[in-house]
Amino acid sequence: MQLYLPIADIPVNVFLVLAMGAAVGFVSGMFGIGGGFLMTPLLIFVGIAPAVAVASVASHIAASSFSGAISYWRRRSIDPILAAVLLSGGTVGTALGVWTFTQLRALGQLDLLIAMSYVILLTTVGGLMFWEGLRALLRARRGGVASPRRPGSHGWIHGLPLKMRFKRSKIYLSVIPVVVIGLIIGFIGAVMGIGGGFILVPLMIYVLRVPTSTVVGTSMVLTLVTMVFATMLHAVTNHLVDAVLALILMVGGVTGAQFGARAGQKIRGEHLRLLLGLLVLAVGIRFAIELVIQPADLFTIRETGGSG
Amino acid sequence: MMARIPLTLAALALGVALAASPARAERLIASVSNHRVTVTPNYSGEELVLFGSVEKDAQTPANRANYDLVVTVSGPRADMVTRRKERRFGIWINTDSRQFLKVPSYLALFSNRPFDAIASPEVQRRQQLGLNNVLLTQRVGPDYADVVPADPFRRAFVRLRSEHGLYRESTSAVTFLTPTLFRTGIPLPGEVPIGTYDVEIKLFADGALVTRTETAFEIVKVGFEQFIATTARQSGFTYGLVTAFMALMTGWMASIVFRKD
Numbered sequence: 134m135q136l137y138l139p140i141a142d143i144p145v146n147v148f149l150v151l152a153m154g155a156a157v158g159f160v161s162g163m164f165g166i167g168g169g170f171l172m173t174p175l176l177i178f179v180g181i182a183p184a185v186a187v188a189s190v191a192s193h194i195a196a197s198s199f200s201g202a203i204s205y206w207r208r209r210s211i212d213p214i215l216a217a218v219l220l221s222g223g224t225v226g227t228a229l230g231v232w233t234f235t236q237l238r239a240l241g242q243l244d245l246l247i248a249m250s251y252v253i254l255l256t257t258v259g260g261l262m263f264w265e266g267l268r269a270l271l272r273a274r275r276g277g278v279a280s281p282r283r284p285g286s287h288g289w290i291h292g293l294p295l296k297m298r299f300k301r302s303k304i305y306l307s308v309i310p311v312v313v314i315g316l317i318i319g320f321i322g323a324v325m326g327i328g329g330g331f332i333l334v335p336l337m338i339y340v341l342r343v344p345t346s347t348v349v350g351t352s353m354v355l356t357l358v359t360m361v362f363a364t365m366l367h368a369v370t371n372h373l374v375d376a377v378l379a380l381i382l383m384v385g386g387v388t389g390a391q392f393g394a395r396a397g398q399k400i401r402g403e404h405l406r407l408l409l410g411l412l413v414l415a416v417g418i419r420f421a422i423e424l425v426i427q428p429a430d431l432f433t434i435r436e437t438g439g440s441g
Numbered sequence: 442m443m444a445r446i447p448l449t450l451a452a453l454a455l456g457v458a459l460a461a462s463p464a465r466a467e468r469l470i471a472s473v474s475n476h477r478v479t480v481t482p483n484y485s486g487e488e489l490v491l492f493g494s495v496e497k498d499a500q501t502p503a504n505r506a507n508y509d510l511v512v513t514v515s516g517p518r519a520d521m522v523t524r525r526k527e528r529r530f531g532i533w534i535n536t537d538s539r540q541f542l543k544v545p546s547y548l549a550l551f552s553n554r555p556f557d558a559i560a561s562p563e564v565q566r567r568q569q570l571g572l573n574n575v576l577l578t579q580r581v582g583p584d585y586a587d588v589v590p591a592d593p594f595r596r597a598f599v600r601l602r603s604e605h606g607l608y609r610e611s612t613s614a615v616t617f618l619t620p621t622l623f624r625t626g627i628p629l630p631g632e633v634p635i636g637t638y639d640v641e642i643k644l645f646a647d648g649a650l651v652t653r654t655e656t657a658f659e660i661v662k663v664g665f666e667q668f669i670a671t672t673a674r675q676s677g678f679t680y681g682l683v684t685a686f687m688a689l690m691t692g693w694m695a696s697i698v699f700r701k702d
Contacts, residue, residue: 196688
């Protein structure tokens with residue numbers, strides 16, 4: 134069934150977009166990530182202008198993460214205090230990121246910079262997660278301790294002042310690294326046009342030592358707030374949010390996210406990390422290949438401005 | 442197609458008044474089947490039909506029998522950039538680019554026989570017959586100019602637009618139903634831009650331009666599509682607020698629907 138999108142100005146197959154939304158929603162519900170780094174390339178692939186795709190995906194991620202966050206909240210898997218502290222850093226980071234984005238665009242070669250950061254960030258984060266997940270899995274198989282939280286290994290992070298008790302996560306931690314991580318995620322998210330969940334989740338696990346039970350739900354809250362903010366920003370500045378496209382993606386996305394969240398609860402933590410590591414690594418490698426291999430077409434066209 | 446003919450003939454009658462050309466040997470009368478293409482939710486492209494006829498009068502040379510016709514349809518104009526990737530330090534990056542100024546976003550060139558058979562290369566160039574001869578202005582440094590058809594940026598530009606069905610050329614699309622009555626289809630793919638489309642019809646005989654006429658049609662959004670597009674443009678804040686609220690509602694609804702108790 135074809136449907137004409139009023140802002141993107143092209144007809145699309147409703148069922149195809151619905152299925153894409155559901156598939157990405159499933160992944161995002163399972164790992165507690167926004168899935169923007171998967172959805173945006175998919176939309177561009179079906180012929181939607183990159184700017185419209187980025188803007189509309191933000192609202193799709195907002196819907197997916199809200200529905201996910203509600204079900205995590207019901208299972209008491211969200212740490213509201215931790216989320217609030219992360220957000221305080223996240224908002225400042227987002228504002229800084231938007232400012233940097235504008236500066237970079239003025240310099241040119243922004244596309245290349247974004248592609249390079251995708252490659253570096255995705256392959257590094259994905260590779261590390263995959264490696265860590267694999268090691269945890271092997272340890273568990275040998276009958277050792279599978280938890281990444283090694284007893285007694287309190288690093289320098291835990292020596293920082295301004296300690297605070299995060300009851301639901303059962304951790305006692307300084308607020309400084311939490312705010313800094315929120316700041317970094319907000320900044321990266323705004324510059325690269327992604328929610329940043331796939332970086333936030335490992336950072337929370339390995340740096341903050343947040344237990345797996347609350348990490349996914351809490352990161353979803355951060356994604357939700359960032360993406361609602363991003364939707365507003367895109368709608369006000371660029372007028373490129375396609376509400377019809379967003380609605381189709383949302384309906385598919387929230388459905389997928391529900392099943393994904395359920396599946397995520399059933400899978401063991403180290404398996405989950407291994408899978409997410411693989412996924413992130415795969416996308417990173419795909420971007421790397423695109424840069425290295427000779428493209429099928431050396432030329433591209435972009436409209437720079439209408440007139441009459 | 443048969444159902445369209447009465448309608449087209451009615452439009453033809455109307456077209457007679459519009460196509461009043463100065464006293465020449467021939468007059469060209471033409472009209473498209475639909476002057477206003479409306480974009481509705483199930484719009485996925487359309488094909489228009491252009492009908493017309495060549496009217497002879499007393500001044501027409503008696504021995505003139507074979508006419509050639511070239512139809513040029515050009516969509517709303519826009520500035521576009523063509524970029525070329527090159528390998529630098531092992532990765533492919535955009536190195537060179539050309540800006541095309543106010544070029545048609547849609548361009549179709551139809552004729553009844555190959556352009557080479559219609560007119561000499563000189564006339565083809567002057568009358569912009571065929572995609573190779575159409576003027577596509579580039580910004581070259583501080584100057585504005587069109588380049589040779591073999592220019593790699595120009596060739597790539599035309600090729601990429603053609604792959605999307607937005608630039609097309611057919612030397613058999615125009616058919617003469619009688620020696621003076623002609624028709625051609627104008628295919629519009631789903632991704633054609635919204636706006637005003639100019640149709641220019643040129644009549645050739647013995648390799649020279651005899652007369653020309655113009656008509657136009659527009660592609661417009663109506664109803665829901667138009668409402669969304671204008672709201673997004675004119676009241677961005679409200680639009681964003683509604684979209685964000687819609688996202689939250691969808692997420693909330695889903696968590697209720699899928700609640701497992």
